[in-house]
Amino acid sequence: MAKVKCPFCKQQMNKEESVKFGARYYHQDCLEVKQKKEGSKQALEEKEKAELKDLKDYLWFELYNQKVQMSFLMKQVKNMREEHGFRYKGMELALRYHYQIKGEKLQEGHGIGIIPYIYEEAKQYYALLLENKKHAETFTEPSTKKVTVAISNRKKEELPVIDIESL
Numbered sequence: 001m002a003k004v005k006c007p008f009c010k011q012q013m014n015k016e017e018s019v020k021f022g023a024r025y026y027h028q029d030c031l032e033v034k035q036k037k038e039g040s041k042q043a044l045e046e047k048e049k050a051e052l053k054d055l056k057d058y059l060w061f062e063l064y065n066q067k068v069q070m071s072f073l074m075k076q077v078k079n080m081r082e083e084h085g086f087r088y089k090g091m092e093l094a095l096r097y098h099y100q101i102k103g104e105k106l107q108e109g110h111g112i113g114i115i116p117y118i119y120e121e122a123k124q125y126y127a128l129l130l131e132n133k134k135h136a137e138t139f140t141e142p143s144t145k146k147v148t149v150a151i152s153n154r155k156k157e158e159l160p161v162i163d164i165e166s167l
């Protein structure tokens with residue numbers, strides 16, 4: 001029987017048991033895993049592309065109002081990404097935090113070199129914001145009076161789950 005080597009797991013198998021894909025022969029399972037991996041990798045690349053576009057739009061139209069040398073900024077972006085592993089979306093959010101939320105003044109000629117110094121603080125700010133938002137979405141303040149009645153009428157451990165809507 002002819003033997004082939006699965007390029008994914010590097011194991012040999014009988015050709016009859018393999019699945020042909022492109023010019024190679026795979027185990028059925030290996031091919032599925034491989035394709036799944038490539039699918040998510042592609043999705044990630046698409047997302048990154050979209051995030052990079054957002055960052056560029058933000059820099060060009062919002063932050064610098066079309067008065068900046070983009071090639072200079074994009075070189076900084078590339079360097080920071082390689083050096084610190086920052087995501088494009090993270091850089092954009094860090095700058096939004098620094099300039100729009102904290103209201104810092106833009107310094108001529110510095111480009112966006114501030115990012116590594118503000119990144120952590122910005123991250124914490126957004127994490128907190130998200131936490132508060134979640135909290136606000138799930139929590140509806142019940143009427144104090146009605147809750148007091150409910151608690152005084154029953155033992156605490158016997159209280160059913162309170163459906164805020166029904167109070």
Ligand SMILES: [Zn+2]
Nearest residue numbers: 006009027030
């Ligand atoms: Zn395999």
